[in-house]
Amino acid sequence: MTSAWSHRLRVRFHECDPQGIVFNANYVAYVDVALTELWREAFGSYEAAVAEHGVDLVVGSVTIDFRSSARPDDLIDVGLTLAAIGTTSITSAIEIRRGDDLVVEGTIRHVCVDAETLAKAPVPEPLRAALQAAYGPKA
Template identity: 50%
Template sequence: MTEPRKPIVEMPLRVRYHECDGQGIVFNANYLAYVDMAMFEVEKALFGSHQEALARGVDVVVAESNLRYRAPCRYDDELVVAVYLDHLGTTSLIIDFEITRGGDLCTEVKTRYVFVDPKTLKKAAPPASVREVYAALLPAQPD
């Protein structure tokens, strides 16, 4: 039996009025803002802060995001953004986000991040110490 995935972080948030469109539903681009906020929470959980991650010689930039909307979210909804490491490559990682309301899945986001040197912003493999932190979060592979 496979263990359920354990999130790196679960970030609660409440939908604010200005995040909704004329139909009263969260405007689609705001879901990317939610996952961006959650990635800063990941850095906090793993390294203490975004600044500390930078001090370790690592930063990430978004290379690709894919969103799947399952159910609409509306003003004042209480959501949770759960963050999971899906893949760790040499110079990139893939993060899965699940946005839920009351335990029901509303939105799935898969984002590929590329590691960059914080000074040059050029693609670079992360330092070994950073890679080890992320590698420890990879889901166990079945035998």
């Protein structure tokens, strides 16, 4: 997979375990950082995008397959591609690379909820269109 959008990070020493490799849970944090930057680029900020439409997003699922390891001071690219937008959910394909080396791949699914009640809500059409433009598969 070639990601439609990516954000570069440098692995910091404190993100690693005693074996000197990135602790597994930190990969989810890296994805969250990349998604925050994607929303900033697409909408100005996450808050601006969701507040305007009265919705919020919650994580429904994350899957990660570990292919190799990142270490302190490595530059990694957290790649995201819009895999699917359902009625109430947004699924992103994840690909984390160190150069040409695939470190992690997987998916993260966010569920759109009403900002006040937290009940499932449809993905607003303006968000759907902007996300497709920001990191949807390119033709």
